[in-house]
Amino acid sequence: MADKGEFGAEAKRLEGLWGGEFGNAYTERNQAAGSNRAPFWQAILKDFPARCVLEVGCNLGANLRWIASELRPEAVYGVDINLKALQELRCGLPGVNALYSPAKELPFRDRWFDLVFTMGVLIHQPPESLPAVMAEIVRCSNRFVLCGEYFSGEPVEVAYRGETGALFKRDFGSMYQQLFPDLILRKKGFLSKVEGWDDVTWWMFEKPRA
Ligand SMILES: C[S@@+](CC[C@H](N)C(=O)[O-])C[C@H]1O[C@@H](n2cnc3c(N)ncnc32)[C@H](O)[C@@H]1O
Numbered sequence: 001m002a003d004k005g006e007f008g009a010e011a012k013r014l015e016g017l018w019g020g021e022f023g024n025a026y027t028e029r030n031q032a033a034g035s036n037r038a039p040f041w042q043a044i045l046k047d048f049p050a051r052c053v054l055e056v057g058c059n060l061g062a063n064l065r066w067i068a069s070e071l072r073p074e075a076v077y078g079v080d081i082n083l084k085a086l087q088e089l090r091c092g093l094p095g096v097n098a099l100y101s102p103a104k105e106l107p108f109r110d111r112w113f114d115l116v117f118t119m120g121v122l123i124h125q126p127p128e129s130l131p132a133v134m135a136e137i138v139r140c141s142n143r144f145v146l147c148g149e150y151f152s153g154e155p156v157e158v159a160y161r162g163e164t165g166a167l168f169k170r171d172f173g174s175m176y177q178q179l180f181p182d183l184i185l186r187k188k189g190f191l192s193k194v195e196g197w198d199d200v201t202w203w204m205f206e207k208p209r210a
Pocket of ligand 1: 014015018019023033056057058059060062063079080081082085101102103104118119120121124125
């Protein structure tokens with residue numbers, strides 16, 4: 001178990017990576033990342049009605065663009081630590097709330113959103129701070145928690161664009177259930193490359209009523 005200093009140092013290093021040139025380059029490369037995602041988000045919002053939604057690690061809005069076309073943009077929130085991505089999100093989706101925040105300290109009240117989710121973001125959290133990030137996501141949701149991430153039955157680090165300690169696959173669904181045993185699994189699925197995703201496994205959980 002890392003001591004507090006290590007925990008802070010590794011989380012800070014990765015936040016710096018995503019907040020700098022590395023994150024800017026990701027944003028440049030992924031301008032069209034959301035083009036095939038409409039059917040997934042339409043189905044999710046039909047099956048799991050939400051009036052107010054937060055994406056943690058939203059980048060330029062590849063998911064939020066579809067959510068903002070179903071809900072009032074003012075009810076749609078995204079946080080990220082890359083300022084270029086947030087700027088592009090503000091230009092591309094006027095009215096959507098684009099806020100700078102590290103995932104491990106979300107600037108919202110408990111249960112503020114109906115749905116809080118990540119898509120390809122938990123994989124980029126260091127193991128030491130991952131439980132804190134998940135706890136923040138669960139804290140801010142009043143009802144639904146969704147994560148879509150790369151799956152591996154056993155935790156495994158994968159080299160990512162020349163960086164070490166920057167991408168970890170694991171069973172994020174089981175981890176949510178272990179850390180927050182009150183969460184109820186409502187649905188699980190897989191989004192393949194053929195469908196325009198990147199072989200992403202997703203889990204939709206529901207919190208018990210307050
Ligand atoms: C792989 S991208 C995924 C973007 C988007 N969720 C999607 O599905 O297209 C990861 C995003 O999470 C952001 N991110 C990574 N670590 C973060 C952290 N600790 N706090 C907030 N945002 C973070 C990055 O800046 C980047 O925009």
